[in-house]
Amino acid sequence: MPIRHLEEYRDPEISRRIIEKIKNFSGKKVRLMEVCGTHTMSIFRSGIRSVLPKTISLLSGPGCPVCVTNQNEIDSFINLAGKKDVIVATFGDLLRVPGTKSTLQKERARGGDIRVIYSTSDALEIAGRNPDKKIVFLGIGFETTSPTIAASILSAKEMNLNNYFVFSAHKLVPPALHALLKSKDIKIDGFILPGHVSIIIGIKAYIPIVEHYNMPCVIAGFEPTDILHAIFLLIRQIEAGESKLENGYQRVVGFKGNEKAQNIIHDVFKVVDVSWRGIGIIPKSGLVIRDDFSSFDARKAFDLSVPDAPEPKGCACGQILTGIKTPPECPLYYYTCSPSDPVGPCMVSSEGTCSAYYRYHGEP
Numbered sequence: 001m002p003i004r005h006l007e008e009y010r011d012p013e014i015s016r017r018i019i020e021k022i023k024n025f026s027g028k029k030v031r032l033m034e035v036c037g038t039h040t041m042s043i044f045r046s047g048i049r050s051v052l053p054k055t056i057s058l059l060s061g062p063g064c065p066v067c068v069t070n071q072n073e074i075d076s077f078i079n080l081a082g083k084k085d086v087i088v089a090t091f092g093d094l095l096r097v098p099g100t101k102s103t104l105q106k107e108r109a110r111g112g113d114i115r116v117i118y119s120t121s122d123a124l125e126i127a128g129r130n131p132d133k134k135i136v137f138l139g140i141g142f143e144t145t146s147p148t149i150a151a152s153i154l155s156a157k158e159m160n161l162n163n164y165f166v167f168s169a170h171k172l173v174p175p176a177l178h179a180l181l182k183s184k185d186i187k188i189d190g191f192i193l194p195g196h197v198s199i200i201i202g203i204k205a206y207i208p209i210v211e212h213y214n215m216p217c218v219i220a221g222f223e224p225t226d227i228l229h230a231i232f233l234l235i236r237q238i239e240a241g242e243s244k245l246e247n248g249y250q251r252v253v254g255f256k257g258n259e260k261a262q263n264i265i266h267d268v269f270k271v272v273d274v275s276w277r278g279i280g281i282i283p284k285s286g287l288v289i290r291d292d293f294s295s296f297d298a299r300k301a302f303d304l305s306v307p308d309a310p311e312p313k314g315c316a317c318g319q320i321l322t323g324i325k326t327p328p329e330c331p332l333y334y335y336t337c338s339p340s341d342p343v344g345p346c347m348v349s350s351e352g353t354c355s356a357y358y359r360y361h362g363e364p
Contacts, residue, residue, distance in 0.1 A: 009223035036194035037351025059323035120152035175285035202257025278318025328364035
């Protein structure tokens with residue numbers, strides 16, 4: 001994309017004009033939820049909350065993959081790190097997420113072979129260089145990352161890498177939106193829908209949400225102007241009493257999405273009911289490896305039985321992920337839970353709401 005084109009989405013004058021349009025509405029109180037963790041960080045970084053009318057509340061939803069990974073899965077990751085002849089490959093955000101008794105970072109300090117990677121090709125390369133070891137890639141994320149993880153399994157099969165395994169903890173966004181809207185405790189007037197996920201699943205994936213719940217929805221990009229435009233479109237719908245699905249990220253999101261990526265996901269994974277931190281079991285919201293590829297499934301290759309574990313005592317991460325609370329309303333925020341000594345994952349991840357509040361707001 002030309003630099004000139006990118007600068008248009010960061011133009012302060014365009015943003016000011018959109019803000020004035022938003023301020024011209026009636027002043028009705030509305031609660032909008034950004035579903036994506038990258039949107040959350042962009043909103044904080046650009047100061048969007050500070051320029052909006054006080055009648056518009058922006059809530060952060062369950063859009064941080066590390067944050068919604070439940071406690072038992074985190075404990076299973078840590079369990080893997082202690083096994084003989086195992087190399088754990090992971091993205092960096094998982095290192096410091098607290099398990100019940102430890103973290104991956106602490107296990108690495110104790111001698112566990114835990115390697116931070118930046119792509120699935122790195123994990124495959126490690127497997128190729130270490131045939132006497134078992135390499136386990138910790139697969140978390142939404143529809144954005146699951147195609148690349150699925151592709152790594154296909155590559156491992158083609159390369160005869162019998163020492164490569166994946167722990168799939170992938171989750172799907174649309175079922176989570178259904179779960180949020182079914183909850184009586186969560187009050188939302190409109191969704192700012194994720195851009196990256198939408199590139200994969202397309203506009204069509206959200207049609208049932210709009211039709212079933214009469215919920216205004218707008219797909220948004222990640223520049224300040226993208227997000228402000230999405231807010232404007234949502235407020236306009238709400239003021240007019242409409243519930244529509246609008247695409248504010250037309251430059252990359254199409255109606256059907258990336259069908260090739262969808263097919264790769266379907267070929268390798270199957271959809272199952274899984275537990276989300278803060279929400280609980282959501283039907284048909286997770287991906288596990290199909291039986292055809294079971295030899296690459298870490299859940300089946302290793303004894304990963306860990307006791308059921310509650311979320312950290314006092315941590316409000318679950319309520320923050322569903323927009324019921326903001327980080328300053330958590331009793332642990334700032335004084336007990338901080339980026340240097342996190343209690344819950346929302347303070348650890350680069351996309352975590354607590355981390356964003358701490359970085360840009362500081363003391364409550």
